[in-house]
Amino acid sequence: MSEARSPSKTETSRKSKRSGPSALPLAGRMEGSVHVLLVRVYYEDTDALGLVYYANYLKYMERGRTDMLRLLGVGRHDPVAGDAEGLFVVRHCSIDFLGPARLDDILEIRTSVAGLGGAVLDLDQAVRRDGIDLVTGRVKAACIDKSGKARRISPKIRQKLQHLCVTR
Amino acid sequence: MSEARSPSKTETSRKSKRSGPSALPLAGRMEGSVHVLLVRVYYEDTDALGLVYYANYLKYMERGRTDMLRLLGVGRHDPVAGDAEGLFVVRHCSIDFLGPARLDDILEIRTSVAGLGGAVLDLDQAVRRDGIDLVTGRVKAACIDKSGKARRISPKIRQKLQHLCVTR
Amino acid sequence: MSEARSPSKTETSRKSKRSGPSALPLAGRMEGSVHVLLVRVYYEDTDALGLVYYANYLKYMERGRTDMLRLLGVGRHDPVAGDAEGLFVVRHCSIDFLGPARLDDILEIRTSVAGLGGAVLDLDQAVRRDGIDLVTGRVKAACIDKSGKARRISPKIRQKLQHLCVTR
Amino acid sequence: MSEARSPSKTETSRKSKRSGPSALPLAGRMEGSVHVLLVRVYYEDTDALGLVYYANYLKYMERGRTDMLRLLGVGRHDPVAGDAEGLFVVRHCSIDFLGPARLDDILEIRTSVAGLGGAVLDLDQAVRRDGIDLVTGRVKAACIDKSGKARRISPKIRQKLQHLCVTR
Numbered sequence: 017m018s019e020a021r022s023p024s025k026t027e028t029s030r031k032s033k034r035s036g037p038s039a040l041p042l043a044g045r046m047e048g049s050v051h052v053l054l055v056r057v058y059y060e061d062t063d064a065l066g067l068v069y070y071a072n073y074l075k076y077m078e079r080g081r082t083d084m085l086r087l088l089g090v091g092r093h094d095p096v097a098g099d100a101e102g103l104f105v106v107r108h109c110s111i112d113f114l115g116p117a118r119l120d121d122i123l124e125i126r127t128s129v130a131g132l133g134g135a136v137l138d139l140d141q142a143v144r145r146d147g148i149d150l151v152t153g154r155v156k157a158a159c160i161d162k163s164g165k166a167r168r169i170s171p172k173i174r175q176k177l178q179h180l181c182v183t184r
Numbered sequence: 185m186s187e188a189r190s191p192s193k194t195e196t197s198r199k200s201k202r203s204g205p206s207a208l209p210l211a212g213r214m215e216g217s218v219h220v221l222l223v224r225v226y227y228e229d230t231d232a233l234g235l236v237y238y239a240n241y242l243k244y245m246e247r248g249r250t251d252m253l254r255l256l257g258v259g260r261h262d263p264v265a266g267d268a269e270g271l272f273v274v275r276h277c278s279i280d281f282l283g284p285a286r287l288d289d290i291l292e293i294r295t296s297v298a299g300l301g302g303a304v305l306d307l308d309q310a311v312r313r314d315g316i317d318l319v320t321g322r323v324k325a326a327c328i329d330k331s332g333k334a335r336r337i338s339p340k341i342r343q344k345l346q347h348l349c350v351t352r
Numbered sequence: 353m354s355e356a357r358s359p360s361k362t363e364t365s366r367k368s369k370r371s372g373p374s375a376l377p378l379a380g381r382m383e384g385s386v387h388v389l390l391v392r393v394y395y396e397d398t399d400a401l402g403l404v405y406y407a408n409y410l411k412y413m414e415r416g417r418t419d420m421l422r423l424l425g426v427g428r429h430d431p432v433a434g435d436a437e438g439l440f441v442v443r444h445c446s447i448d449f450l451g452p453a454r455l456d457d458i459l460e461i462r463t464s465v466a467g468l469g470g471a472v473l474d475l476d477q478a479v480r481r482d483g484i485d486l487v488t489g490r491v492k493a494a495c496i497d498k499s500g501k502a503r504r505i506s507p508k509i510r511q512k513l514q515h516l517c518v519t520r
Numbered sequence: 521m522s523e524a525r526s527p528s529k530t531e532t533s534r535k536s537k538r539s540g541p542s543a544l545p546l547a548g549r550m551e552g553s554v555h556v557l558l559v560r561v562y563y564e565d566t567d568a569l570g571l572v573y574y575a576n577y578l579k580y581m582e583r584g585r586t587d588m589l590r591l592l593g594v595g596r597h598d599p600v601a602g603d604a605e606g607l608f609v610v611r612h613c614s615i616d617f618l619g620p621a622r623l624d625d626i627l628e629i630r631t632s633v634a635g636l637g638g639a640v641l642d643l644d645q646a647v648r649r650d651g652i653d654l655v656t657g658r659v660k661a662a663c664i665d666k667s668g669k670a671r672r673i674s675p676k677i678r679q680k681l682q683h684l685c686v687t688r
Binding site: 065070071072074075078103105106107108109110111112113 | 233238239240242243246271273274275276277278279280281
C-alpha cells in the first residue's frame with residue numbers, strides 16, 4: 017500500500033492508459049446531446065423490498081455524470097489539466113421515483129445538460145428501463161477548486177459543455 | 185441460514201425484545217414534534233474527497249424516518265398489525281447540500297411531519313452538526329400495501345402522525 | 353410502483369431481453385476457465401483515505417461471481433428453471449488486501465472455480481489492475497433452495513461448473 | 521462547502537466536543553476486554569434476499585474496530601497526537617457467515633484483540649444477535665503512517681492495546 021501512494025512510473029502509465037481507447041467502452045456513449053451509460057443491478061443495489069434501494073439511484077446518476085465528463089475530457093478527467101480545471105460537486109437535487117428497478121435489470125442512465133451558469137451546471141438525469149423512465153432527477157452541481165472554494169467554470173470546460181446544453 | 189428463515193420461538197422472543205425498552209435508545213428520541221437520531225460518520229460513509237458521499241445523506245435520512253415511525257409504532261413497526269397497516273415508500277425528494285460532513289462527525293438527523301394527505305406523507309428532514317444544517321430535504325412518501333399498491337393511510341397511523349404535523 | 357410488482361407482458365419481454373445478446377457485454381467474458389469482468393471505480397466506492405473502501409471489493413467480487421453464473425446460465429440465471437435450480441450464498445470468505453485501488457481505476461474482477469462439492473462451490477477471485485493483483489480471495493458458497501435450506505447442486509448446474517473447475 | 525474546508529474555530533470546538541463525554545454513548549462500551557457496539561439494521565443494509573448483504577457485515581465490523589480505537593483514544597482518535605500515531609488498515613480478513621441478520625435487527629458487534637505484533641494488530645470480531653453469533657471474523661490490520669508506509673505500532677498505542685490482548 018505504501019509504495020502505491022506516490023505517483024510513479026506505473027501510476028503514470030496507468031493514467032495514460034485510462035484516457036486511452038480501451039477505457040472508452042466503460043464510460044458510456046453520447047446519443048446526440050444525451051450521455052447514456054448502461055448499468056446492471058446487483059444484490060448490493062437492492063434492499064429487503066426486492067427493489068433497488070432509493071439512495072442507490074443517486075449512485076447510478078453520479079456514475080452517469082462522471083462518465084459524461086470523462087468522455088468529454090472535462091475537469092479532473094482532462095488528461096493534461098486534471099483537477100486544475102475544477103471539480104463539480106452537487107449542491108441540490110430533486111428526484112422523482114416513478115417505478116422500481118429490480119435485481120438483474122439493465123438500466124440506462126441518461127444525462128443531459130439543462131443549463132450552464134457562471135459557476136453552476138444543471139443536469140437532467142433519468143434512469144430508464146426498456147424505454148420507460150423509472151427515476152428522473154434534476155441536479156445542480158457547482159464548480160469548485162481544489163481547496164473547495166466555488167470558482168467560475170473555465171472557458172475550456174464551458175466550451176465543451178455549451179454545445180450539449182439543450183436550452184442554450 | 186436455512187433454519188433461521190422460518191419464524192420460531194427465538195424469532196418471536198426477538199421481535200418482542202425489539203419493541204422493549206432496551207431497543208429504544210437506538211431509535212432516537214422526540215424533541216417536541218421533531219424526531220432526532222444521532223449518527224456517527226464512518227469510513228464507509230465518506231469518499232475520496234474526504235467528505236460524506238452525497239447519496240449517503242439519503243441513507244441517514246431513511247434511518248431517521250424509519251426510527252421516527254418505529255418510535256411511534258407506525259406501520260411495519262406496529263407490534264400487532266405489522267405490515268398490514270402499510271409501508272411508506274419515497275416518491276419524491278428534494279435535497280439541498282449546504283455543507284459537508286466528515287469522518288468521525290456526530291450528526292443529528294432531524295425529521296418532522298410537514299403534511300399528511302390521503303395516501304401521502306410529507307416530511308422535512310435535516311442533517312445537522314453543532315446546530316448548523318449541512319443538508320436539508322423534503323421527502324414525499326406514499327403508503328402502499330404488501331402487494332405494492334397505493335392505499336389510504338389507515339386511521340390508526342393517521343392519528344399517530346397527525347399530532348406531529350406542524351402545518352395541520 | 354404497484355403495477356410493476358406483478359409480472360406482466362412488459363416483465364416477460366424484459367426477461368427474455370435480459371438473456372438476449374444485448375445483455376452479454378455487461379456480463380463480462382470467459383478467458384479460458386476464468387471469468388473476467390471490468391469495473392470502474394467511482395466516488396461511491398472510495399473512502400476518506402482516497403482509496404477503495406475495503407468492503408467494496410466484496411461488492412466487486414459478488415458482481416464477478418453473479419456475472420459468471422449469468423454467462424453460464426446457472427441457477428437463477430437459468431432462463432427456464434430460474435430459482436428452482438437453487439441460489440448460491442456465501443458461507444465463508446478469506447481476503448487478502450495487497451494494494452489499493454483508486455478513483456477512476458478500471459479493474460479486472462477475475463473469478464475461477466476452485467472446487468465443487470456436493471452442495472458447495474469454491475471460487476478463487478482476484479481484483480487486478482494492469483496485470484497486478486490488488487485483492488485476492490477465496491469464497492465458499494453454498495447452494496440453497498428458495499426456502500433457504502441447503503440443497504445439493506443440481507446435475508445441470510454441476511455439469512456447467514465442472515468443466516471450469518481447475519482442480520477437478 | 522468552501523469555508524468548511526479549512527479548520528476554524530468551529531472545527532476546533534467540534535473536535536474537542538467529539539472526545540467529550542457526549543460522544544461516548546455512540547462509541548460502544550467495553551465489556552471486560554471485549555468492545556461491544558450496538559447497530560441497527562436498516563433497509564440500506566439488506567438486499568433482495570431480505571437479509572443483510574454479505575459485504576455490509578464488514579461495514580459493521582469496521583464500525584466496531586473504529587469505535588474500540590476511539591474509546592481507547594488510539595491513533596487518529598488520539599486527542600493530541602491524531603494521525604501522527606498512525607492509522608490501521610486491513611491487510612487480511614477471514615469471515616464465516618453462520619446465519620443471516622434481517623431488517624430491524626439490533627446487532628452486537630464484538631471486537632477483541634487477538635494478537636499484537638510489531639506492526640500488526642489481530643482482531644477477533646463477531647456479529648451477534650440475542651447471544652448467537654451470526655458472523656465471525658479474524659481481521660489483520662497493519663499500522664501505517666500518513667504517507668501509507670508500514671510503521672511499528674508506537675509504544676503509546678501498544679500500551680493501550682496490550683492489556684486487551686487475550687493471548688498476551
